Amino acid sequence: MSVPMLDLAPQNAAVKDQILQGLSGIIDRSSFVLGENVKGLEADLAQYAGARYAVGMSSGTDALLVALMALGVKHGDEVILPTFTFFATAGVVARLGATPVFVDLDPRTFNMTGALVEAAITPRTKAIIPVHLFGQLAEMPAIMAVADKHGIPVLEDACQSLGAKGWGRSAGEFGQMTACSFYPTKNLGAFGDAGLTLIRDDEALAARVRRMRVHGMEPVYVHHEIGMNGRIDEFQALVLRAKLPMLEGWHEGRRRHAQWYIERLKAITPDELAFPLEVVPDGRHIYNQFTVRVKGGRREALMAHLKSLGIGCAVYYPICLHEQPCFQYLGIKKGQLAESEKASQEVLSLPVFPEMTPAMLEEVAKALLGFFGK
Ligand SMILES: Cc1ncc(COP(=O)(O)O)c(C=O)c1O
Structure with missing residues (x-):
């Protein structure tokens, strides 16, 4: 599927x-x-x-x-x-x-x-x-x-x-x-x-x-x-x-899917894949994107694996703004905003839209577990 x-x-x-x-x-x-x-x-x-x-x-x-x-x-x-x-x-x-x-950014959020x-x-x-x-x-x-x-x-x-x-x-x-x-x-x-x-x-x-x-x-x-x-x-x-009137229900659907992924993918370790945790006190993450970090330089390989199985994913964002051609005039050097540069190399967003069925979620989970040999 x-x-x-x-x-x-x-x-x-x-x-x-x-x-x-x-x-x-x-x-x-x-x-x-x-x-x-x-x-x-x-x-x-x-x-x-x-x-x-x-x-x-x-x-x-x-x-x-x-x-x-x-x-x-x-x-x-x-x-x-x-x-x-x-x-x-x-x-x-x-x-x-x-x-x-x-x-730069807080790597947790x-x-x-x-x-x-x-x-x-x-x-x-x-x-x-x-x-x-x-x-x-x-x-x-x-x-x-x-x-x-x-x-x-x-x-x-x-x-x-x-x-x-x-x-x-x-x-x-x-x-x-x-x-x-x-x-x-x-x-x-x-x-x-x-x-x-x-x-x-x-x-x-x-x-x-x-x-x-x-x-x-x-x-x-x-x-x-x-x-x-x-x-x-x-x-x-x-x-x-x-x-x-449906927006609150959609937020909650996305949150349920995010929690489900985190629970179902527990066998994958943080040095392989890091999940987007909610760290804000009294917070509600509404998961417009469910963005994981793929560790060990394996993002492109994981993307190819997901693509071969017909599973959508996307990189938001592959290039930081200080690295964009149009902002070179600012003269910001590589390494000055290191956490952001690292994030742009690691992030991968996975499907989390509210209408996903349990079978769709399971399909994504199986593909991820398979890639990491779990
Ligand atoms: C963080 C952020 N800022 C600004 C915008 C701009 O919004 P729009 O595409 O509606 O112009 C977007 C939309 O993609 C966004 O994600």
């Missing part, structure tokens, strides 16, 4: 009729952008994440970009962020002419820590972007303590982690702002690109984000500052609202 990395067909089938009906209403009203579905989605998601304000955006990338623009990040500023993340986290910083200041942030602060630091990678929170209380001490705003990148928890709080409840993505592979996925910027409690900041989304315009054709077209459309908002 082959097992795909992700199969969206079952969850899409569950909401198809509701979405088709809603789409018919959108067509009848001919209200395609920033209409009642977007308003409803913003209210629902602000409540879900525990933030006071939410602004629907065209993607997670634009959700990050608009937040940095609203904070006034510009040429000559520095923004602290991890090197082991998806490109967008750093791309938005560089697009504004600011300098990405890359930091793949995320940056308060201590790593503190060591990277300079008088030019304008913002800090902790990324909650793969579904687990970064060390937010320590990061917030450092940021508050220096009066620097924090933008959480929760593009993979809406619904993740730790220290009794959720992604979106720590930093001044939070960016979310609804790219189809996320735990809550749209039918195309979509995103959201959460604003924890600052009404003026929320108003600025909202205005930046539409070219800095308010009222119509009066432009106070240079913004962007970052609008989310009604159809994506409709899809997300239809799926939202």
